[in-house]
Amino acid sequence: MDEIDRKLIGLLQEDATRSYATLGAEVGLSGGAAHERVRKLRERGVIRRTTIEVDQAALGRAVTAYVLVDGGTWMGDSGRALAAIPEVEEAHVIAGPASVLLKVRTSGTTELQDVLRRLFQVDGVTGTQTVVVLETFFERTLT
Amino acid sequence: MDEIDRKLIGLLQEDATRSYATLGAEVGLSGGAAHERVRKLRERGVIRRTTIEVDQAALGRAVTAYVLVDGGTWMGDSGRALAAIPEVEEAHVIAGPASVLLKVRTSGTTELQDVLRRLFQVDGVTGTQTVVVLETFFERTLT
DNA sequence: GGTGAAACGCCAACCAT
DNA sequence: ATGGTTGGCGTTTCACC
Numbered sequence: 001m002d003e004i005d006r007k008l009i010g011l012l013q014e015d016a017t018r019s020y021a022t023l024g025a026e027v028g029l030s031g032g033a034a035h036e037r038v039r040k041l042r043e044r045g046v047i048r049r050t051t052i053e054v055d056q057a058a059l060g061r062a063v064t065a066y067v068l069v070d071g072g073t074w075m076g077d078s079g080r081a082l083a084a085i086p087e088v089e090e091a092h093v094i095a096g097p098a099s100v101l102l103k104v105r106t107s108g109t110t111e112l113q114d115v116l117r118r119l120f121q122v123d124g125v126t127g128t129q130t131v132v133v134l135e136t137f138f139e140r141t142l143t
Numbered sequence: 144m145d146e147i148d149r150k151l152i153g154l155l156q157e158d159a160t161r162s163y164a165t166l167g168a169e170v171g172l173s174g175g176a177a178h179e180r181v182r183k184l185r186e187r188g189v190i191r192r193t194t195i196e197v198d199q200a201a202l203g204r205a206v207t208a209y210v211l212v213d214g215g216t217w218m219g220d221s222g223r224a225l226a227a228i229p230e231v232e233e234a235h236v237i238a239g240p241a242s243v244l245l246k247v248r249t250s251g252t253t254e255l256q257d258v259l260r261r262l263f264q265v266d267g268v269t270g271t272q273t274v275v276v277l278e279t280f281f282e283r284t285l286t
Numbered sequence: 287g288g289t290g291a292a293a294c295g296c297c298a299a300c301c302a303t
Numbered sequence: 304a305t306g307g308t309t310g311g312c313g314t315t316t317c318a319c320c
Binding site: 006009013014016044045046047048049050052053054055056058061064082083086087091096097101105130132133134136137138139140141142143 | 149156157191193197198202204209226233235237239244274278279284285
């Protein structure tokens with residue numbers, strides 16, 4: 001995990017369709033060597049997968065909100081109940097004003113309300129606080 | 144933008160290294176047709192780019208935190224000042240308890256403190272509230 | 287807008303250096 | 304880690320439907 005590995009990761013984050021020949025040239029390596037390094041990064045799980053970045057708004061997900069959840073018995077595989085709600089993009093256990101923080105995307109406020117309703121049916125959830133996003137400056141992947 | 148397009152997007156989110164031939168077979172189209180549809184989805188900006196998903200912890204980003212920022216004059220291109228802080232992964236203007244919500248990743252709490260210090264040097268920022276993530280159930284891309 | 291095939295280029299796997 | 308080589312596959316384009 002040296003400087004070259006970090007460069008390779010950065011380049012692939014920008015555009016994962018690069019050929020290994022190009023990739024190698026950009027870090028001062030041969031295509032084969034670049035390929036081998038990337039293969040190992042995948043093998044070690046540093047690179048989880050190659051995927052596409054989608055414009056959520058274009059798919060009809062116009063509303064983004066963060067939901068603080070109070071209560072709930074978050075033991076064992078209790079993240080499952082949250083993963084079962086398809087509109088929940090992220091779920092974190094937090095230290096602070098609530099037990100869990102969710103990032104939620106829906107097509108509208110009506111659907112957001114519906115997600116909240118489903119949240120109250122989870123485990124011992126006693127309350128929620130919702131923060132609606134008005135504008136997103138950026139959502140990026142760190143290098 | 145029909146059902147097939149949505150399926151293609153879902154499949155590519157799972158694994159963007161799929162061949163167009165495979166992709167086509169999975170949605171009941173020829174490779175060429177699948178290729179054409181994906182090309183148009185890219186052209187229209189629905190698919191922003193193809194990238195890799197990286198294990199942030201493996202890169203030394205062990206701490207994730209959400210920071211609520213009070214104050215600040217968020218007009219025009221004021222997101223710039225936030226984008227200039229490399230540890231800030233997301234920045235949203237919100238309706239609620241603060242003006243801006245940030246997602247921040249650092250290698251440790253010392254570095255987190257340093258990010259907060261830099262935040263106070265931005266525009267008219269008057270205060271911050273930090274929520275530290277203890278455990279992440281999941282961070283996924285919606286289909 | 288989709289099909290099928292042909293031409294091209296790249297990837298992946300080798301090996302000697 | 305390089306550079307050369309080779310086989311095989313995927314991409315890309317095209318005429319046709």
